Amino acid sequence: MRSRTLAALLVTTVLIAGCGDDAADGPVRLITHDSFDVSIEVLEAFTAETGIEVEIVPLGDAGSALNRVILTADDPEGDVLFGVDSTFLTRALDADLFLPYRAAGLDQVDASLLPGDDRVTPISFGDVCVNYDIAWFADAGLAVPADLAALADPAYAGLLAVQNPATSSPGLAFLLGTIERLGEDEAFAFWERLRANDVLVSDGWSEAYYGAFTHASDGDRPLVVSYASSPPAEVLFAAEPTDTAPTGVIVDTCFRQIEYAGILASTPRADDARRLVDFLLSPAFQADVPLTMFVFPVRSDVALPDVFVAHAVLPERPLVMDPVRIDAGREGWIARFTDTVLR
Amino acid sequence: MSRGGRTGGRGRGAALAVGPLVFLALFFAWPLTLVLSRGLGVDGALLAPLRDVLTDPYLQQVARFTLGQALASTLLTLLVGMPVAAVLSTLDFRGRRVIEAATIVPFVLPTVVVGTAFVALLGRLAPVVDLRQTTLAILLAHVFFNVSVVVRTVGGLWRHLDAAPVLAARTLGATRLRAFLHVTLPRLRPAIGAAAAVVFLFTFTSFGVVLILGGPGRSTLEVEIHRATSQLLDLRTAAALSVLQLLAVVATLGVYDRTRRRHAARPLARAALSLRPAAGPRDRMAIAGMLGLLMLVQGLPLLALLERSLRVGDGWGLAHFRSLGAPTREAVMSVAPAVAVRNSLLFALAATLIAMVVGTSAALAAVGGSRAGRLMDGALMLPLGTSAVTLGLGLLLAFRTGAFAGRGAILLVPLAQALVAVPFVVRTMLPVLRGIDRRLREAAATLGAAPRRVWREIDLPIVSRAGLVAAGFAFAVTVGEFGATIFVARASNPTVPVAIHRALGLPGAVNLGRAMALSVLLALITGATVLLIDRIRVGAVGRF
Known part of the structure; x- marks a missing residue:
């Protein structure tokens, strides 16, 4: 009887489940988010040089990946975590997940990107900014909003799409940017005006960009919260080769997110894990970051690819918020956002 | 085998129930308990988190909306699905099987892709009637997804x-x-009830569609659980909400069970007696009307998706489909579409096999209608009504070490997928099994047929036909499954939905085009496979 065979199979599986754990001799496991990527040749060069095999373990978005590591801290699914960003840094540090380490090459990182804590190493950064559809504004004969405050101008009613900060990382970054710029109370007054201006709130980046943004969808929103690196991606992934970016960035709205890596304290292979973090901060990996993950390398001695030089915007003074303040305020601000904009 | 036939064999029914129960305990009850105990056990009080959730006015509003939209979606899906099922199970005409297989296609499409198609469609319609960011848009999307549940479940019995x-x-x-x-x-009531219960559970736990099409202020319990788990790491609230969701699901199943028991099963015929060739203007009108209805609720969004996959720059072409031949860049995580298609098919076939074995055993064990059988039948429905986030977290906590850890996680993919597919198998098989006419068996036995022959001549044709319908269903459910797959599928085994998700993670026309082309490909493969499964003849059983 087949059901009996299955039952026997399941019982056997459970019995086997007690044995066998290859964490100590298999590849080094890099836990990360779904957006992680690296060129094959860059990773193979690392393995050839060090003899260390790397297994990449993507565990959902940045928040989910960190939460899963926290929940399984005694026996995690990997040795190194990459992708903790500034919005979740304090949660990660409070959970005491990481071993202290000073990676080789840290002296090449700009001081503004250092976390002031040697348990995490900065690897990349990106700016969340409002993007605009250049052709749409030209056709409409409308000036592009000059700054953050202008988004609430009735002239731009029904034009902006943002993401829900409760479900989306860029959505949270944009909310934090408004609070950093305007102060908490003024920021939520600003969100009230945005609501009156018919702001569209979607749950994630893909839904806003590919579901509402006029340039990338049949939607009716020529303004969308995205990244400073989106215009070079539009050039690189255009349907027909082009030299001009179809979208632009409103620099005044940019909020900076820094991504960190840390060695998980429970790893049985701390030495290999340190080599892996060194690799993430090595010139080879850093130079690979722009075109694989569309973020910026933290090392200042690494050249950016041409398409980034030509089309990416690096704001001189992006909005930045202290991780401790983010951690203290996040939950309350998300609740207040829900109250103000979504009810 | 006793003279009363299979259903009379109490011992055999109990033996058949063992497999499904072990499966359910191991891959559902245990993981769920781990999550709930973490969330609810923390301050020693079980009821306090529940009370906090129940007295929060915002969450009350969310619960009301969740329930209301699920009821409305179920009703609307029945209203659309019943006439379609009526035509497809009474009239035989050229293309009937293709249409029936096509209705199931929406099931496999990732919600974000359907969302994009719907946004395109609603945008076109906006000058006439603006449905953007309305509850009606959510309901229409739910009908789009679920109409095949009614068509297949009710049609399976009707035939x-x-x-x-x-x-x-x-x-x-x-x-x-x-x-x-x-x-x-x-006589159709058992199947209608079963279809309604499944549609209700699906829409009650709906996630992506609500967020994409509903807009601000239209959150569901599932969204709140996701938020509490992934963003806030507030397992207390997440667990309380999950319990609330489970209670609602159990209550629904209770109501469904009561209505079902009031209507005893009616005898079924051996072959598809209700199907007759279409003839005359009246039949043609019925067929045309059904096609029009399907075109409206399913055809238009699918055409919008197809149009999107063919749009290249300002014109149309096959460039996006051609681009699937090679990965966009030589990176570790970039997915070759052929590999993703192969992974999807292998996972789905394995999951279908598991779901068929577990589901058929469960249906055979439950067919006697004993109290234990009914309880197991209901318990197998629970995974459908459980938050995918909660279950995913539970599977992680339960299996992060041992055989399913690391490379073994690949085994967990079809098992997790089967969890979602088993209820479909049971729901499709059970009404048919219950309807097998006892008198037919007794007559055959009286005329001297050996028990084995009675089973082969009377039961097998009906059971195997229902089994094929169920298998097609299970396949479609698992091939498009995303929640469990992204949770366990490692970098080396991406499926098509995972590849679509990754393509949609970056800006650029090429990425969107690839995602849309992959979705069309997934839809075509699924439609073809379901058509193929529907056409399988079981050994000597012959034509139905």
Whole structure:
């Protein structure tokens, strides 16, 4: 009887489940988010040089990946975590997940990107900014909003799409940017005006960009919260080769997110894990970051690819918020956002 | 085997129940308990988190909306699905099988892709009627996804109904409508109830569609659980909400069970007696009407998706499909579409096999209608009504070490997928199994047929036909499954939905085009596979 065979199979599986754990001799496991990527040749060069095999373990978005590591801290699914960003840094540090380490090459990182804590190493950064559809504004004969405050101008009613900060990382970054710029109370007054201006709130980046943004969808929103690196991606992934970016960035709205890596304290292979973090901060990996993950390398001695030089915007003074303040305020601000904009 | 036939064998029914129960305990009950105990056990009080959730006015509003939209979606899906099922299970015409297979295609499409198609469609319609960011848009998307549940579940039973009683009623002067209402409808009730229960559970836990199409202020319990788990790491609230969701699901199943018991099963015919060749203008009108209805609720969004996949720059072409031949860049995580298609098919076939074994055993064990059988039948429905986030977290906590850890996680993919597919198998098989006419068996036995022969001649044809319908269903459910897959599928085994998700993670026309082309490909493969499964003949059983 087949059901009996299955039952026997399941019982056997459970019995086997007690044995066998290859964490100590298999590849080094890099836990990360779904957006992680690296060129094959860059990773193979690392393995050839060090003899260390790397297994990449993507565990959902940045928040989910960190939460899963926290929940399984005694026996995690990997040795190194990459992708903790500034919005979740304090949660990660409070959970005491990481071993202290000073990676080789840290002296090449700009001081503004250092976390002031040697348990995490900065690897990349990106700016969340409002993007605009250049052709749409030209056709409409409308000036592009000059700054953050202008988004609430009735002239731009029904034009902006943002993401829900409760479900989306860029959505949270944009909310934090408004609070950093305007102060908490003024920021939520600003969100009230945005609501009156018919702001569209979607749950994630893909839904806003590919579901509402006029340039990338049949939607009716020529303004969308995205990244400073989106215009070079539009050039690189255009349907027909082009030299001009179809979208632009409103620099005044940019909020900076820094991504960190840390060695998980429970790893049985701390030495290999340190080599892996060194690799993430090595010139080879850093130079690979722009075109694989569309973020910026933290090392200042690494050249950016041409398409980034030509089309990416690096704001001189992006909005930045202290991780401790983010951690203290996040939950309350998300609740207040829900109250103000979504009810 | 006893003289009473399979259903009479109490011991055998109990033996059949062991497999499904072990499966459910291991891959559902245990993981769920781990999550709930973490969330609810923390401050020693079980009821306090529940009370906090129940007294929060915002969450009350969310719960009301969740329930309301699920009820409305179920009703609307039945209203659309019943006429379609009626035509497809009474009239035989060229292309009937293709249409039936096509109705299931939406099931496999990732919600974000459907969302994009719907946004495109609603944008076109906006000058006439603006449905953007409305509850009606959510309901229409739910009908789009779920209409095949009604068509397949109800149609599966309808096809086996003996046409004689209807003909008798008509001969006695009843109108078509009267004959339907008083003769056919009562006999269909078990299947209608089953379909309604599944659609309700699906829409009650709906996630992506609500967020994409609903807009601000239209959150569901599932969204709140996701938020509490992934963003806030507030397992207390997440667990309380999950319990609330489970209670609602159990209550629904209770109501469904009561209505089902009131209507005893009616005898079924061996072959598809209700199906007759379409003839005359009346039949043609019925077919045209059904096609029009399907076109409206399913065809238009699918065409919008197809159009999107063919749009290249300002014109149309096959560039996006051609681009699937090679990965966009030489990176570790970039997915070659052929590999993703292969992974999807292998996972789905494995999951279908598991779901068929578990589901068929469960249906055979439950067919006697004993109390234990009913309880197990209901318990197998629970995974459908459980938050995918909660279950995913539970599977992680339960299996992060041992055989399913690391490379072994690949085994967990079809098992997690099967969890979602088993209820479909049970729901499709059970009404048909219950309807097998005992008198037919007894007659055969009286005429001297050995038990094995009775099973082969009477039961097997009906059971295997229902099994094929169920298998097609299970396949479609698993091939498009995303929640469990992204949770366990490692970098080396991406499926098509995972590849679509990754393509949609970056800006650029090429990425969107690839995602849309992959979705069309997934839809075509699924439609073709379901058509193929539907056409399988079981050994010597012959034609139905």
